[in-house]
Amino acid sequence: MSKVAVIGAGSWGSVLANVLVKNGLDVKIWTREEKQVAELNQQHTNRHYLPELKYDERLIATNDLAAAIKDRQVILLVIPTVAIRTVSQKIGKILQENNEQPLIVHASKGLELGTHKRISEIITEEIPAENRSGIVAFSGPSHAEEVARQDITLITAASTDLTAAKAVQKMFMNDFFRIYTNEDIVGVELGAAFKNIIALGAGALHGLGYGDDAKAALMTRGLAEISRLGVAMGAKSQTFIGLSGVGDLIVTCTSVHSRNWRAGNQLGQGIPLADVIENMGMVIEGITTNKAAYELAQQQQIDMPITQAIYQVLYQGCDIKKAITELMQREGRSE
Known part of the structure; x- marks a missing residue:
């Protein structure tokens, strides 16, 4: 696995x-630009994306997708969901024309709107089985800015095919980048996606001026509700206390490097959503x-009060302070 194509030249991909x-x-x-x-x-x-990083001169960039993936043993997708x-x-289509079968890896975090499908499910539908040797999700508590300066970082390579996960593990391992394997790709992908929701809430609390108690409560109860939904969708509960679960949740909810945290912080400061996105x-x-x-929570009948409150703020115009008050005034219950 010595020849790799990276699709997406944003901060994380590059x-x-x-x-x-x-x-x-x-x-x-590969990048379109x-x-x-x-x-x-x-x-x-x-x-x-990363103004202070000087990239290795051996890295070759191209805007020709066919040229980028030709004769590559691994294709790593790092693009928005x-x-x-x-x-x-x-x-x-390109792989079919070339009759090639690379390992497909993705390091993206999200669910497809409308279908609610995980990224590996989309890849399975769009890249024929005969043109891929496996699918691996690459996820964990990581910021591009810190990996760029070679801070210690731990990531999970998840696949139903443990051999494929181990191949990715071997590719990335070095003195500052440690990779663990996991066969629960469902849990790893869902943890990676759902933690961004809680990060929006954590940022909003900071923007509103709340302290560490509130943020710790949000992360703890947020983890509980995303775990409930994840398990209902076929994930293993223990995955959510691993790197791609609580690990990624902590780093995304506490760091200024997180764009989801920064977006929430701006919302908490009263900046309109359209301006935050811009x-x-x-x-x-x-x-x-x-x-x-x-x-998904509505369909599965899973109680997700934090996710619902954030939805009301983002999509129904609810005032953030009102949403928090309603959360705090919910009927008392056992943990």
């Missing part, structure tokens, strides 16, 4: 590509995932 190059792999990274291709290939920078189906369709300049996965989780 950093993962850089890690793989420094680990000795042959890596091509011609200026970004030129910058990565000539200046070895990606200033819009909303683009997964369209890009997977294109990749599937200010961010990058996809805020928690907004669309909240809608999907709310709808």
Whole structure:
């Protein structure tokens, strides 16, 4: 597994590509933006996303998707959830034409609106079985900014095929990047998606001026409700106390690097949602995932009061302080 195509040159995609190059792999990274291709290939920078990082000169960027994935043993998707189906369709057709069967890995976090499908389910539908050797979800408590400076980071590689997960583990492991395998891809993908919802709430509490007690309560009860929904959807409960569950929840709910936390923080300060989205300049996965989780909870009849409160703020114009008051005044119950 020495030849890798990374699809998506945002902060996380470009950093993962850089890690793989420094680990000795042959890596091509794809982006639609011609200026970004030129910058990565000539200046070895990606200033819009990570202005201080100098990328390895061996990293090759291209805006030609077919050229990016040709003869690659691994294809790593690191793009917004909303683009997964369209890009997977294109990749599937190219792989069919070339009669190739790479390992498909994704490091995206979300659920598809409307269908509520996990990313691996979308990939399964769009890339024929004969054109993929396996599907792996790559997720855990990680910020591109910290991996870029080689802070210690631990990630989970999840797949129903443990051999495929171990292959990804071997590709990424080094002195600062440690990978664990997990066969519960359902739980890993759902934990990665749902934690962004709670991060919006954590940011909002900070923006409103609440302290550590409130944030700890939100994360704890948030974990309880996303675990309930996850288990109802086929995940293993223990996955939610692992790296892709509570680990990712903690880092996303407490860090200024998290765009979901930053979005919530702005909402808490009274900035309108449309302005928050415009200010961010990058996809805020928690907004669309909240809608999907709310709808799933209704279908599964799962009690998710925090998710419901955030939905009311995002989609029904409810005042944040009113939503919090209603949460606090719910009927008392056992933990």
